[in-house]
Amino acid sequence: MGLQILSGEDNEFAALQYRKVFEKNQHVIIITRDGEECVTKYKNALEKCSAETDPFDIVLLDFVMPKKNGVRVAKEILDLRPHQKIIFASAFGNGVLDDASAILKDSIEILQKPFSLEFLVKKIENACTFKSLR
Amino acid sequence: MKYQKASTGFRIGASVGIIILMLGIAISLSISSTYTISNQMKVVTDFNMPLEKTIIQMNDIQKNQENTLDNAVKFLQIKDVQGFQSSKNEFQMYNNLMNDQIIQVKNIVKIGTDTLPQEYTNPQSNIILTRITEIENLNIEYRHLADNIFQPINMEHISKTYTLSNNLEAKEDLLNAKQSELLNDIESSYQNMDIAVDENKQKSLMLETIIIIAVGIISLTLGYFVNQINKDLAHEVIKKTKSLQKANEKLRKLNILKDEFISEASHELKSPLNPIYGFVELAKCGDMDKEEALSGIVKQAHQIEEVANKMLDLGKIDNNRLHLSVERFNLNSLIYDIVKMAQLHLNENIMLETKLVESIEVEADRVRIGQVIRNILNNAIKFTHSGQIQVASTLNDDNTVEVKISDTGLGIHRDVLPIIFNKFVTMNHKRENLEGNGLGLYICKGIIDAHHGKISAYNNPSGGATILFSIPITQHADNKRLQSLFN
Numbered sequence: 133m134g135l136q137i138l139s140g141e142d143n144e145f146a147a148l149q150y151r152k153v154f155e156k157n158q159h160v161i162i163i164t165r166d167g168e169e170c171v172t173k174y175k176n177a178l179e180k181c182s183a184e185t186d187p188f189d190i191v192l193l194d195f196v197m198p199k200k201n202g203v204r205v206a207k208e209i210l211d212l213r214p215h216q217k218i219i220f221a222s223a224f225g226n227g228v229l230d231d232a233s234a235i236l237k238d239s240i241e242i243l244q245k246p247f248s249l250e251f252l253v254k255k256i257e258n259a260c261t262f263k264s265l266r
Numbered sequence: 267m268k269y270q271k272a273s274t275g276f277r278i279g280a281s282v283g284i285i286i287l288m289l290g291i292a293i294s295l296s297i298s299s300t301y302t303i304s305n306q307m308k309v310v311t312d313f314n315m316p317l318e319k320t321i322i323q324m325n326d327i328q329k330n331q332e333n334t335l336d337n338a339v340k341f342l343q344i345k346d347v348q349g350f351q352s353s354k355n356e357f358q359m360y361n362n363l364m365n366d367q368i369i370q371v372k373n374i375v376k377i378g379t380d381t382l383p384q385e386y387t388n389p390q391s392n393i394i395l396t397r398i399t400e401i402e403n404l405n406i407e408y409r410h411l412a413d414n415i416f417q418p419i420n421m422e423h424i425s426k427t428y429t430l431s432n433n434l435e436a437k438e439d440l441l442n443a444k445q446s447e448l449l450n451d452i453e454s455s456y457q458n459m460d461i462a463v464d465e466n467k468q469k470s471l472m473l474e475t476i477i478i479i480a481v482g483i484i485s486l487t488l489g490y491f492v493n494q495i496n497k498d499l500a501h502e503v504i505k506k507t508k509s510l511q512k513a514n515e516k517l518r519k520l521n522i523l524k525d526e527f528i529s530e531a532s533h534e535l536k537s538p539l540n541p542i543y544g545f546v547e548l549a550k551c552g553d554m555d556k557e558e559a560l561s562g563i564v565k566q567a568h569q570i571e572e573v574a575n576k577m578l579d580l581g582k583i584d585n586n587r588l589h590l591s592v593e594r595f596n597l598n599s600l601i602y603d604i605v606k607m608a609q610l611h612l613n614e615n616i617m618l619e620t621k622l623v624e625s626i627e628v629e630a631d632r633v634r635i636g637q638v639i640r641n642i643l644n645n646a647i648k649f650t651h652s653g654q655i656q657v658a659s660t661l662n663d664d665n666t667v668e669v670k671i672s673d674t675g676l677g678i679h680r681d682v683l684p685i686i687f688n689k690f691v692t693m694n695h696k697r698e699n700l701e702g703n704g705l706g707l708y709i710c711k712g713i714i715d716a717h718h719g720k721i722s723a724y725n726n727p728s729g730g731a732t733i734l735f736s737i738p739i740t741q742h743a744d745n746k747r748l749q750s751l752f753n
Contacts, residue, residue, distance in 0.1 A: 143540075145545070152548060152554060198648075246540040248543060
């Protein structure tokens with residue numbers, strides 16, 4: 133069964149590509165265009181799932197987004213579900229990402245742009261496999 | 267500043283120089299007066315000592331002459347011709363010696379008069395000269411009287427000897443008295459000279475004291491001024507240090523902003539690369555149509571170009587190298603095109619309208635003015651989730667045209683408003699909606715400044731913000747003439 137993925141990505145082309153590549157790999161992806169929409173979609177999904185499970189296998193967030201930035205979205209999601217797996221995709225350099233990872237939990241992974249779509253899919257699939265093994 | 271430094275340096279240098287000069291003068295005067303007084307004392311001593319010695323010798327010669335005459339009278343009375351002759355020769359010898367002594371005394375007095383200052387010699391030297399002349403005359407008279415004794419021996423002569431001897435004794439007493447007087451005069455002269463030297467010493471001492479006191483007062487005054495200068499300098503140093511600290515702090519903040527800007531710029535340039543790689547990957551796999559992929563790549567490339575252009579504009583504005591390609595165009599047409607384009611992608615909750623005056627022909631850089639309008643309009647759209655945005659143009663009396671873009675959005679944060687046209691101000695601002703590279707409005711201001719125009723921003727009383735700019739309708743000096751041509 134495919135993975136349930138929530139993506140916060142304001143670049144319409146990147147969002148389109150995520151949709152194409154994840155759907156090709158039998159995964160379900162919900163695309164949101166800003167931070168507020170992303171949190172809303174997460175909360176909506178949360179209402180529909182049980183207390184033990186996370187509403188999404190992976191939340192894929194851009195670092196810079198309108199209305200709410202990626203770090204703020206991640207914090208709000210982690211407040212709701214502390215074990216939710218989150219992956220950041222960002223074009224910022226190491227310095228900024230290190231600062232961000234310092235204020236977020238260790239379970240959060242950061243992917244530095246640019247990366248290939250194939251790499252992204254594998255990364256997310258591996259992360260979910262590792263999570264399920266734990 | 268350089269002048270101030272030179273002035274302070276000059277003031278300190280001059281103060282130290284004056285103190286050294288005054289001390290030098292005091293020391294020189296002291297040495298000079300000590301030398302003069304020592305010299306005068308030496309001259310006085312050199313004058314009086316030989317004079318006194320010579321007078322004493324004259325006195326001795328006088329005594330010897332008297333003895334010789336006494337002996338001659340005795341030899342005459344016992345008719346000892348040989349003894350008488352011997353006494354005569356001896357008297358003659360003493361006579362010559364006496365003359366020599368008188369000449370010597372005169373010479374000494376003359377040298378003294380020539381060498382010593384007047385206050386030492388007058389009237390003493392004149393008195394001494396008078397006395398010596400009197401002694402000389404008395405000596406001549408005495409010699410004449412003595413010559414009468416030293417006549418060839420005969421009875422008449424012998425009989426007169428007694429009278430002659432009495433006359434000679436009287437002359438001798440007179441000579442002795444004169445010589446004593448002369449000695450007293452010399453003694454008195456010596457004392458007078460001593461008193462004069464003492465007076466000179468006192469004068470010199472007084473002068474030195476006055477100079478030293480003057481130097482002391484001047485030194486204290488200059489010391490006070492140097493102290494004041496030091497205080498000024500210390501104050502200046504503190505002021506400069508504070509100014510440097512402020513500048514340093516400003517530079518530190520700018521450096522942080524620069525680092526953040528580089529990070530932001532790198533992000534802006536790298537962000538479109540990911541979709542480009544994605545398009546290539548999808549097209550290669552056949553998951554996307556090649557035309558669609560290429561179209562996406564071109565759009566992302568344009569985005570990169572836009573970011574790069576902003577960087578270039580920033581460099582040009584910072585270095586005053588923003589060149590305008592001035593042309594004559596219809597400003598309202600430009601505004602209309604931009605608004606029409608913006609309306610295509612506009613949120614349905616936003617109403618974008620224009621309020622333009624009839625026809626405004628301006629002479630400006632069409633591309634750059636379009637860039638400014640687009641930037642302000644995009645900001646208005648970004649910060650207005652729902653509501654109204656209006657773009658208005660007005661022709662002012664001062665031959666300028668004004669473009670005003672108002673919205674009913676979030677408005678401008680009060681911390682940001684006063685410095686909104688500064689570089690990096692809105693970059694990573696706390697308000698998430700203000701995120702951006704903080705360059706857009708800075709570049710707008712640079713472009714409007716290059717057109718000799720004005721740009722400003724304010725929050726509307728009823729909500730939202732307004733950004734307006736005005737530019738001359740022509741970049742030529744003779745605006746009115748051109749305006750008449752347009753009309």
